[in-house]
Amino acid sequence: MSKRGKSTEQIHHAYQPPSGWGAVPVPIYKASTVLFPDTAALHQPRSREKVTYRYGLQGTPSSLTLAARVATLEQAQHCILVPSGLAAITLPSMAMLKPGDEVLLPDNVYGQNRYVTTGLLSRLGITHQFYDPLDAAGFERLLNERTRLVWLEAAGSITMEFPDLLGLLRACKARGVSTAMDNTWGAGMAFNAFELAPGLGVDISMQALTKFASGGADVLMGAVCTRDARLHRRLDEMYEFLGYGVGQNDVEAVLRGLPSLPLRYRAQEAAALELATWMQQQPAVARVLHPALPGSPGHAYWKQVSTGGSSCLFSAVFKPGYCAAQVDAFVDALTCFGIGYSWAGPMSLAVPYDLTHSRDLPLPWSPQEGGTLVRFAIGLEELEDLRADLAQALAVLG
Incomplete structure (x- = not known):
């Protein structure tokens, strides 16, 4: 029986689990301190190779x-x-x-x-x-x-x-x-x-x-x-x-x-492309920005290199007649879209942007062609629920 104290016994416990354990998840090793087998190993410099x-x-x-x-x-x-x-x-x-x-x-x-x-x-x-x-x-x-x-x-x-x-x-x-x-x-x-x-x-x-x-x-x-x-x-x-x-x-x-990244990526990009196409047809929208849509800036360059992927994002530029406050009201009226930064999570997001001070060069459209922009990040909700939510929020614009 060891005569060492309880905390010493816990820190220096002799038990080592047997080898041969296999499971689908990767084992998680948490450590700041890493133990060396001897001082010779301690004195070896870190290898970058x-x-x-x-x-x-x-x-x-x-x-x-x-x-x-x-x-x-x-x-x-x-x-x-x-x-x-x-x-x-x-x-x-x-x-x-x-x-x-x-x-x-x-x-x-x-x-x-x-x-x-x-x-x-x-x-x-x-x-x-x-x-x-x-x-x-x-x-x-x-x-x-x-x-x-x-x-x-x-x-x-x-x-x-x-x-x-x-x-x-x-x-x-x-x-x-x-x-x-x-x-x-x-x-x-x-x-x-x-x-x-x-x-x-x-x-x-x-x-x-x-x-x-x-x-x-x-x-x-x-x-x-x-x-x-x-x-x-x-x-x-x-x-x-x-x-x-x-x-x-x-x-x-x-x-x-x-x-699950490939499955989520394909599902979210498919929903985003369908909703972006639908948004193009809405009277309040001046243009929709999505690389896979013909007419979107750089669409031809996307086709040169893409293997088909187009992510979960698109932006809608509202017609100049709608002021920033009206577009904010549209975003506030959404119920399936959270208001927050980032994207590619399970929840769809919408964020209005004022691009006045974020660019040095002119935007790809003139003030006469479009005004306030909203970026949409499409999550994993049902497509028809998102479409219905966008439709009811667009009605707020009048």
Whole structure:
């Protein structure tokens, strides 16, 4: 019988479970401290080429399993998990840029990427320019000897333009400029970001696992994927500098959501496309923005690279005769749509946007063609319930 105290016995308990356990769920390992078998192992430096467990911040068997599965989803070789989609944006910019460099971003870029660039990166002495994602020739004229990174976003997260990815990537490749894509909309389903055409693909693909990968609207997480080992090491070094890490309960939730991602993605995109088509026919609506709809900005570019995927988002631009307060009343009248940011969860969402101060370049429509915009994220409710809800809320507009 041991004479050690009860707490000592609990911390240093000798029991180890027998091997051979197998189950569908991935085991979840929670740890900050990782134990070494001896001091020789302790003194070994961390390897960036192979898996070594040294501290929970650098990953556990659970988080490395999730990273491997997300890499497979993106058709990449390497994946780094970070605590949010915004962290997945910040990591490549911090890793790839230094004072005196310049980064180019599409004018319809996700607002937080714009904020990081104009705020944090500017304070670090990194300049930026915004480009029209539909104008590859104009974009090419912006590239210069200081351009080190180009951000791509397919599609734009509010106005839904689908960029001329092939034209933009050809210009970057000719200049040897690195590219990073916000691939949250595509989620590894709409196209292969690393092989958009023979010999043409992005260097980095990031996405907010908060969205489709989780699917539950209850997790914040991001992923940064690459195929190039040297680029991965560069990202991994910055990842360690920034102290990014993900909680293992969140890892468990995303691992649980990942297998159903293709089913949810296809169901939600099909409902979104049908509702977007229906909204086009409504008298109060000036135009509907959805990459799979003919006439939507960048539709032809979407067809060039898409494997059919078109996500769960669309935006409706209301006719100029309807003021912002009237459109807000329409959104308030919806009962099946929550009012909130994010998307790809089970609940449909609607958010009105004032784009007056969010763009440097003109919008793809004039004030005479359209006014206030509402972005819809379609969830997993019954399609006819959503259609009926939109119809009754449109009646509020008069």
